[in-house]
Amino acid sequence: MDQFIALIVSGAVSGAIYSLVASGLTLSYTATGIFNFSYGAIAFSSAYIFYTLNTGMHWPVWISAVAVIFGFAPILGIILDVAVFKPLARATESAKIMATVGLLLAIPAMTQWILDEIIAVTHSGVPNSSVVLQTGLPPGLAPIPIKSWTLPFHTPLTSNGLVVLIAAAVCAVALWLLLGKTSLGLQMRAVVDRDSLAQIRGINNAKTSRYAWIFGSVLAALAGVVGAPILGAISVNAFLTVTFIASAAAVIGGLKSIPWAFAGGLILGVLQSLIAGYIHTGLNGFSNAVPFLVLLGGLIFFTRDRSRRGGSTADEVPPPDYLKGMPQWRKGLPWIVAVAFLTVYVCFLANDFWAGVMAEGLALSIIFLSFTVVTGMGGMVSLAQATFCSMAGLTTGLLFTRYGIPFFLACFIALALTALIGVIVALPAIRLGGIPLALATLALALLGDNVLFQWNFLNNTSNGWTIPRIVIGPLNLTSNRVMAMSLLVVALLIMLLINNLKKSPWGRSIAAVRSSEIAASSSGVAPVRVKLALFAISAVIAGLGGIFFTSYQMSAGSFTTPALDGLLWLATVVLFGIRRPAAAVLAGVASSATNIILQSGFHWWSWVPSWLSWNGTTSSEIPLILFGLGAVGLSRNPDGFISQMAGQNHARRVKRAAKKAALAAGQPTGIVSATPEGVAAILSEEAGIAAQVVETEGQLIGSGTVHGGTIGDTVPLDTDAVLLIKGLHVSYGDVEVIHGLTFAIERGKITSLFGVNGSGKSTLCSTISGLVKPGSGSIEFDGNDIVKMPAYRRADQGVLVAPESRGIFPGLSVEENLMLRLNAAERDEVYQRFPRIGERRKLMAGSLSGGEQQLLALAPVLIKPPTILIADEPTLGLAPLVIAELLTLFQELRDRGTTILLVEEKVRDVLSIADNVAFIELGHIVWSGPREDLDDERLVSAYLGGKLS
Amino acid sequence: MPRVRSKRSWHRVASAATAVFMTVGVIGASGVAGATTAKDVGNASAGSAVNTAKSQKLVGPKGTGLTRGISSSQIKVGCVYTAADFAGYEQAIGAAFSAINAKGGVNGRKFSLVPCLDDANSPQTNLTDAQQLVNQNQVFSVFTLSADTLPSTTTFLNNNQTPTFGWGFDPGFCGNKWVFGFTGCLAPGTLPTSNAFHNSFSSSIVTPMAKLMAPLTGKQISFCLQSDTLPASISANHQEATMISALGYKVGLNANNFPTSSTGVNPTPFVQAIINSGCNITYLSLPFASIATLSYSLKAAGYKGKIMDFTTYVPGLLGSSAALAGALAGEYINVSTGPTQEGGGAYANSEVAALKAAGQPAFLTLGGMIGYSEAQMLIQFVKGAGKTLNTTTFLSAASGKVVSYSNQPGHGPGLINWPAGHFVSSDGSSTVQVEGTKYVPKDSYAQYPTYVFGK
Structure with a gap:
């Protein structure tokens, strides 16, 4: 009995941390439609800054806490809102995920980097990142030395634990008051319910979004400051895990209800604790997996999916094709040039190391092409691609090394099994779409990492397998150059396959299902089959890329492509452009090369002036910061930066051509079209409309x-x-x-x-x-x-x-609908004039x-x-x-x-x-x-x- | 009724034929070409049931006279480690190199360290960093200190004739011609031949622990062993448990279930298990952050026994974190990487002096001790190779030699034979205890004999 109570209390303490983050997640998701994966990063940075102020600079605890929670956090929330989230509000799901993942990586990196620079410049002797990250048991708000009490039933409770419980309770009450009892809270809920209606009812949704981000940041910061001593270290990974578990709690709240998200966090903490205490399975990592099982279960059973399945409305409009109307060779030109350049570089210019970098990049490109299929074509965000890579790589290694099965057969079997895993991952897609689907795939990926790939049989007791470089006839893949060229060919073949797929009847089925499942099924397309098949294909492509990747590394383990890589990869592909296969290929090569370039710097030939050289940086923070900036840039153009470049070119071309054409036609120069034919077409259409109108006018008058x-x-x-x-x-x-x-x-x-x-x-x-x-x-x-x-x-x-x-908010009660514009006396007037409404004042307006x-x-x-x-x-x-x-x-x-x-x-x-x-x-x-x-x-x-x- | 052969049945036949053809083709192709791997230069892949060598042979290519990273004036050394766990590693290597360079280097060649790469606890990054150091930076030798060194990594370095130095508890440090653990091979059971544990790693832990319990003896001493789930930790635990029983003590608990990605783990279940087992000394084999939390929780829950680990020796850290010092109050730390600064002695003092001379903070950390020792080994081997330095001369210098990693001949605590060091360990330890914000020596550094037990 003692152990039971002790486990519940300690579980509640961790659970309280999850609750804080889950509330922030739910609040900002409902108010803005953006699921902010970067809350973990905000919590980390808050803990980091608190430590620096309190322990490093010896500021008193309460001043440090206030500075971080009520100073740093709100300011960060505002900055993020202005720079990233507001422009992102109408973007696709994958763009939103990409941006928050970028922030997740960049915010901790920037915090460390900025503080390190300040400390270095001021020579203040304050501990810098290498010390802070090593700190065990960072202090929280409770005084040191840590006090510990023994509650009834021999239950220990530390002062830090008590602080966490109190903080969570205070926040719960504050949130309830805010949302239920204040006009700001009512406005936020109205915006969540029907955004465009709220705007024309006088609610400034920019304001409500901003407050949502501010409150969310404050909650995350609080979680960071009081949570760091419980977690035991100031570590990005720890807070990332907290974010994922908090996502499970948010899902328990249906991604809508903050009280339930709060309760969900506590429940998860206690559940985890009890399972760790009582259930001893032989499975490694089982107790880690519990939150993800809950996440998955909650998503499947509890989520009322508000977004359309198969994608969100924002996805439905494909980005403008800027090269429309151009000849075929012009469309292909940039890519032909790129391929030619790559070939020449790999074959003649690169040394062996750089040829290897290209080979690795092309292996990544093939993995990225799997995103183009499932997310670019199918509109379904999948965060489980890394799982497919791991599955294929580990299975190949297992079959080849332990059982001596010939390499190609081993690959074949591995890919077949990977396709099966793909179908399993696809199952949530039958019912879910948008963010819930993304979270479901993430949950499956994390389950894979924590349970399946921890299976000693599959991962060779954590040592992994050695994957060879094979020889196929004349092709000796031991040579990096040969490997790079072969992978280039494979990548091009897959690109061709995808392009053909798009134009095939099957591709049209995919587009139909993406647009509207109901319409598609009534036209004889089977949405379930299409979705499962799409995931299976995507899994096979990812698995193939995974086998190439592990073959390049010559090593396949559970750590080779951890689940979180999947987030990073998706973000990278979206940055370059999720719908274009060629963009995926470029993304792969670029990510491989960029890291190395940043580390090694630029060293030119001797005749280049030395100030153009750069020694590079071993700082792991710079690439992350750059990536984060990419995320910010993406929010300006959610179709990816290639599309952005294409857009800018297009705009330039249009301006030039339109001016020329308009001058030639003697018309005002406001008409938008790239070609003289286009201008003429628009002019004639306008003329047609004008003629029609004149005819109607004539009819009206003539007929009397x-x-x-x-x-x-x-x-x-x-x-x-x-x-x-x-x-x-x-x-x-x-x-x-x-x-x-x-x-x-x-x-x-x-x-x-x-x-x-x-x-x-x-x-x-x-x-x-x-x-x-x-x-x-x-x-x-x-x-x-x-x-x-x-x-x-x-x-x-x-x-x-x-x-x-109907201009009403179905999710608010009748009374709340009126409260948005009328005060109490005015509402009474309404009830008197319309008794039917008065009778139903507490009901949800949607039920009228x-x-x-x-x-x-x-x-x-x-x-x-x-x-x-x-x-x-x-x-x-x-x-x-x-x-x-x-x-x-x-x-x-x-x-x-x-x-x-x-x-x-x-x-x-x-x-x-x-x-x-x-x-x-x-x-x-x-x-x-x-x-x-x-x-x-x-x-x-x-x-x-x-x-x- | 005329039988109509519809088009459809022809299609079916065609698809079936294609399927058969494809299957046959795949199997055939894999039979012909798929099994061919690149020229196999040796594969020490751990856990492979296919290899069962009958005698202890060093795996790896012979030296072929490569001079990668070697010039007439310089020897380039690369380094990859987990910065968060082993602070001070890079500085100590740099200090050792500065000291020898100040004397003109070895045979006119000075040692140059490429800035260390941080693998951030990722085995994948560790591997790619190692590949980069060899392929791009073209270093001669690689220093590494990480809990995540894969067999693939050591195989890669081994195959490329890259002398590699590290802490030998990963499998790759046993049996590979070019890979040297600074205290020998500490990973037991990885060599196909041994059911026996030719290893002093355990004795350097168990014996000092038992000493602490005096005047208690025999079965009055009950050990709790709590480790994380890393294979190295599990096998180490197994070793220690075997040795504890063999030496006549009691194993109260042998648990390998603390999650490896360990921040944020609720310590209560583990605390309960330890207290319920009634042991009077607990040995924690966990990542740094978890040890502090678990130690504190044990004490808060009323555990009265001794607690020991081998990780939380970080001079300077206790002073900067009062919470940490409080959590670790009374903790015993088994420092197996060399004599501690607090314990003094010629070797430790020379290390501190080298750090000071190089302008580094004069704290001798866990990572620092290891880095300094690795550097000493390399310097000794390079000295033995003579004026002509290439992979062939290096290897012959590294074989059949007794190397001491003290730079004061005759006073070194570390003595290790090569090539025996590829198969056995030569481990030692000292014990310190946390009192306030200081580490107080309780037992001076000593090397423990190789203990052979089992069949």
Whole structure:
């Protein structure tokens, strides 16, 4: 019994550290969509700086703690938000992971490096990194010498342990108060629920994100400072392990609930402790594996996957192909040059050592190509690629060395087994996508490392196997040069394979499944089979690369490609470009070469001036810092830096060509296209649209549907316009949707804007709300151009947009929805006016009926009327009675002075209350004018082509 | 009914034929070419059931007169180690080299150390660093100090005629012609011939420990052995346990289950196991950080016996970390790498003097002692090779020779025979105890005889 209690208490102490990090992880993930792997690094750096201040510079404990937890951590959080996370918010999952992995590596390196430099320059004698990293038992907040108490049941508890428990309890309460009881917390939860809606409701999501990062950093810093004495050392690895276990706890909270994440951390700590104490399996590393089993189980059973399976929405738009329209040879040119250069270098210029570096790099390239398949093509982030390498390498070594099986057969069997492992890793992908899938693959990878590859039979009791360099006929792979060239050929073959795969029917199946599983399966594609097959292929490619890699090293062990390498590799490939096979090859060679270059420096021939030489650095920190900077750079262009380069080239080409073409055609030079043919195409398309619009106008007038009013994109001179839109051009990517629209919305009237799907109605609403930025034109609100104003400020200024599909937060309660805009007295007014809403005030808004949701969305508008309300398809999907109630509401608003723009596809209902009417077609206003100038009957037959429904 | 041979059945036949062809082809190709490895120059791969040599033979190529890293004025030496565990290693090697260079070097050649590479506890990095030192930096000799030296690494160095020096508890330091442990071969049982443990590693641990327990004797002394899961630790534990029983003491606990990646491990289960076994002396074979935590937890849980390890001797560190000094209070440390600075003596004093002369902090650390000794060995061998220095002359200097790694002839504590040192150990130790922020000598340095037991 004594042991039981003792184990629970000590387990709770470690668990409390996990809880702190898990809360930070959950908070920032829910607020920003970024799963921050680098929290471990922030904890490490905080512990490091605390040690330097407290032990090194002899600052008092409490001042050091405050400086780190409330000084360093928030500042770091803000810096990260500005430099990395904000630009990354809309990037793909793999780009986000890459950035946080880059930070994970760079932050500890920068901390050590910066402090070492300061210490060296100031000669202050403060211990530098080589001392700090060796420190056993770093001090925490508890006074030294460490006190220890014996609780009932002979349970020891140290003062540091007590500090951890208290810190965790305080944070738990603080978080609960913050999120549940403050307006900032409510705003954060609203942003998490529906980000774009929150913006147009006046919530500055940049602010909420920033606070999320600040609080997350503070939690991580606290975990670092109080956790270091418990962990026993200031070590990046220790905190990294803590981060992974905390991820398991966050998953127990469903990646959404902070209280559950907190509890999850404690549960995991206690569970680990009890298992270590009572269960003695023969399996090495079993107790280490427990958190990852929990992580995996939690992901599979508990996660409600909010992202679309197979990837996130951000993934769906492939990056622009900058070389579109260019001849084939031009597209291939950079890569042909690269291959030629590489061949010449390896065969003639490189010495044996550098040929070896290239060989190793090409082996890595083949491994990286496996990422292109599963993540670039399939959209599924896999962090288990290193596991495939280890599996293939170890199995080959085992079969070849212990059993004497011929090498090729051993490889074949190893790859078959690796494919099997690939299928196992793929199983979570059936149900999960996005970050949950990435975490699941990571959990499997860590299980592999801790259990499977610790099996003495497989890893030769930790010594590993010697893998030979083989001789195939005339090819003697003992020579680094021969090995490099052979690997180059293999890499090119695999690239070709992948390119063919993309264009094949199978490739189309993959793209379909990635886009929408449901649509794909209804078209006869089997998503499960596609995903499993994709992982299996990726595993085989990675395994092949792994065999080459271990053959180059001539050694295969459980340590050759540890699971964490998989994170680093993914980050590297994403940095170069995850979708392009050629980028993966370049990434492999570059990572191998860069390390060596950094260590050996540059030494030229004797006639080069000596200041161009550099002795290199054995500092392990510099490469990590550079990598981290790469991460930051990536956040600027999430498609990778090759794409960024391509983009810059493309932009230059476009500017040049567009200017030339436009001058030749005598047109204004704002048209975007790379070639004269492209310019001509755009011009003709615009002409076509203009012609269509003119025809419609003619129809409207000719049929007698309208008489008077204003034709086309013009504004009558005497209009008292609350909102004046002039010459608006809006595009999505390369496609222009609104082509120079001009429109005025008259003050104090209800204007209804009609148009069919695709006419640009919703785009116009989004542009007015500020969620979409126009290419050119102005939007004047009461005389001030608000085009540059961010969305959340427009709401405060009085421009309120009620978007399509109900402007409510389904994840917040009815009362909380109202709290975002109304105070208690105003809410009571709403409950009185709409008793149905009052009855349901504690329920989740998502559980209301469609009509009730729409009323909930518009109720605050009645209490605090904005200057102008723009409602996008307000009657969509509602019952007639509810529609009637809505229309009464609009009229009441109008009578109280609010200007209203109703954007609708269905004409009948809205027409009954409209003061002004306008028609939009193909991104132009076709006609606008007072309601009286419109003939209902003719409208139906001439314009709508049917009965007034 | 006419039988219609549909196109589909032809396809099936074709696919089957292809499959058969592929399978046959793979097996055939592997039979013909796959088994060919590159010219095999010797393979000391540990754990391979295929090799069962019947007699103790040194593995490795003969010297072929290579002069890689050797010029008329310089001998280039490379170095790879785990910086976090063995602070002071690089400085001590540098100090030893500075001292000999100040006297003009050996036969006009001065020793030049390439800045040490840190393998950060990664066996993979250790391997690639070693490859880089040989292939790119073109060093003559490699110094290494790491718990993660793979057989592949030592095989690589051995095959490339690169004299390699290190702490011999990894398998590669036994039986390889070009690999020298500074206290000989400490990794038992790796040589196919031996069921016997020709090894004094254990006696240099067990005997001093038993001495501490006086006046208790025999079965009154009960040992707890707690190690991590590294194979070297497990086999060392096994050795010690065997020796403890053979010498008439009691083994209260023999546990090899402390996780190797060991920060953040909850010590409670291990503490409980040790206390429940009732032993009165505990020997910890763990990474540095874990020892402090476990020692402290043992004492906090009421353990009254003695605690000993062989890792936490880091002069200067206790003064800078009060928490560490408190956690290790009363700990005994078995320092097997040479006489300690606190213990004094000619050898230790000369090491300290060399450090001072080289402008380094005058602390003789664990890593420093080892580095200095490795350097002394290299210097001795190079002296023996004479004016013409290449791999052939070096090897003949390193065979059939008694090398003392004291630089004061006749006063050295370290005496080791070669080539015997490739197979047996010549280990010694002294004991210090932590009192306050100081290491106080309790037992002076002595070499222990090779203890042969088993069959």
